[in-house]
Amino acid sequence: MTQQCFDIPYAMTLTPIAVGRERKLVTNKRPKVSEQTEWMLAVRDSRDRDAFSHLFDYFAPRLKGFIIKTGVSGAQAEEIVQDVMLTVWRKSAQFDPHRAQVSAWIYQIARNRQIDMMRKDARPIPEELKAEPHQEDDAMQILAMDQEAQKLKHAISKLSKDQRVAIEQAYLGELTHQEISDQSGVPLGTIKSRIRLGLERLRLELKGLRS
Amino acid sequence: MTHVQHHIPDAMLKAYASGNISPHFATLVAAHISMCEICRVALGAHEAVGGALLDVTKAVDVSSSLKTDVFSKLDAPFTPKPVFDRSGIYPGPIVQAMKGQEPRWKSLGMGIRQHIISYDKQGSLRLLYIPAGQAVPEHGHNGLELTLVLQGSFSDETGQFGVGDVEVGDEDLAHVPTADAGPPCICLAATDASLRFAGLIPRMLQPIFKI
Numbered sequence: 186m187t188q189q190c191f192d193i194p195y196a197m198t199l200t201p202i203a204v205g206r207e208r209k210l211v212t213n214k215r216p217k218v219s220e221q222t223e224w225m226l227a228v229r230d231s232r233d234r235d236a237f238s239h240l241f242d243y244f245a246p247r248l249k250g251f252i253i254k255t256g257v258s259g260a261q262a263e264e265i266v267q268d269v270m271l272t273v274w275r276k277s278a279q280f281d282p283h284r285a286q287v288s289a290w291i292y293q294i295a296r297n298r299q300i301d302m303m304r305k306d307a308r309p310i311p312e313e314l315k316a317e318p319h320q321e322d323d324a325m326q327i328l329a330m331d332q333e334a335q336k337l338k339h340a341i342s343k344l345s346k347d348q349r350v351a352i353e354q355a356y357l358g359e360l361t362h363q364e365i366s367d368q369s370g371v372p373l374g375t376i377k378s379r380i381r382l383g384l385e386r387l388r389l390e391l392k393g394l395r396s
Numbered sequence: 397m398t399h400v401q402h403h404i405p406d407a408m409l410k411a412y413a414s415g416n417i418s419p420h421f422a423t424l425v426a427a428h429i430s431m432c433e434i435c436r437v438a439l440g441a442h443e444a445v446g447g448a449l450l451d452v453t454k455a456v457d458v459s460s461s462l463k464t465d466v467f468s469k470l471d472a473p474f475t476p477k478p479v480f481d482r483s484g485i486y487p488g489p490i491v492q493a494m495k496g497q498e499p500r501w502k503s504l505g506m507g508i509r510q511h512i513i514s515y516d517k518q519g520s521l522r523l524l525y526i527p528a529g530q531a532v533p534e535h536g537h538n539g540l541e542l543t544l545v546l547q548g549s550f551s552d553e554t555g556q557f558g559v560g561d562v563e564v565g566d567e568d569l570a571h572v573p574t575a576d577a578g579p580p581c582i583c584l585a586a587t588d589a590s591l592r593f594a595g596l597i598p599r600m601l602q603p604i605f606k607i
């Protein structure tokens with residue numbers, strides 16, 4: 186799938202930044218963010234239903250596929266998808282593109298929802314960061330988060346099938362290492378080292394992105 | 397923001413991100429993240445991995461009514477879940493675990509007090525109050541114990557722990573934590589098993605105090 190990109194409108198509001206000896210406007214660099222981020226910002230800032238419709242079409246089927254992997258039935262998965270997408274709409278003000286990619290933000294909502302359904306008490310979540318007053322969107326920072334997400338996806342695509350399965354299980358389920366081992370018939374030590382190897386590789390990729 | 401020196405182990409942040417963690421530990425992790433920007437960012441990295449996995453998940457068609465259902469609810473009134481703010485020395489997740497109530501301290505002798513927040517077969521979550529200069533009787537651990545300092549500080553064989561710091565105790569750590577001079581040390585302790593005390597009397601008290 187090709188990743189179509191849009192110009193980021195916020196760049197227009199940015200002040201000049203120093204680049205080398207000359208000063209350039211950020212707008213000259215025409216930073217682009219992914220369409221998912223663009224949609225999410227349109228939902229957050231202008232309650233844009235068309236953008237939400239695009240977000241739904243992109244994420245709902247992926248969420249369903251993701252949740253089914255935890256052993257939940259298709260019907261139950263759709264119930265969770267519905268709750269997650271409604272939360273995306275209702276809590277869009279909490280989306281901070283400087284700190285999280287859209288997919289990471291939605292992943293966290295989906296995990297919270299699934300855990301809450303299994304327990305009687307709501308899952309404890311960290312305090313929200315207090316928003317700094319008059320905080321302007323920083324287009325370059327948003328772009329950097331987007332690019333990191335792209336590289337992370339690329340890193341995942343380079344994993345072996347075994348590593349991919351092990352990581353999915355680590356990030357998906359209500360599954361302990363022992364349960365993973367029981368399910369796949371692979372000894373515990375092997376599973377642990379697979380997860381570790383896979384994660385080490387991801388971390389190296391991440392490290393490269395952050396240095 | 398205080399200068400946190402001792403953080404949540406990365407494996408536990410991953411388990412928190414994916415929901416593979418008991419509610420007792422989850423409360424402590426969420427409380428620490430409320431106090432620690434470093435672990436908040438590290439958790440964000442794990443959520444980014446989860447988000448990337450969601451992004452590359454094979455889409456599964458959702459039923460045609462799902463989108464209509466979600467859109468029909470966008471304008472419906474809803475009651476947001478209560479948000480628990482920090483109260484004094486207690487970060488939001490601890491206030492949430494205590495259901496907004498003040499701790500009801502019970503004396504353990506020697507000026508030490510505790511308030512058990514929750515206790516079940518998965519372990520326990522409790523607050524400890526240790527007067528300055530007082531040592532907690534030597535104890536080992538049947539499983540894992542995480543201690544988060546909320547007020548004052550304590551020291552033991554492994555170092556000094558101030559506000560925001562987390563000490564990780566496992567089967568190998570038999571320690572005598574002693575509250576430092578200054579205000580009484582108040583900690584949140586989460587375990588996945590009962591503690592075993594070396595002294596006879598504390599062991600006899602164990603069933604009574606559920607520690």
Ligand SMILES: [Zn+2]
Pocket residue numbers: 400402403404428432433434435436
């Ligand atoms: Zn930390």
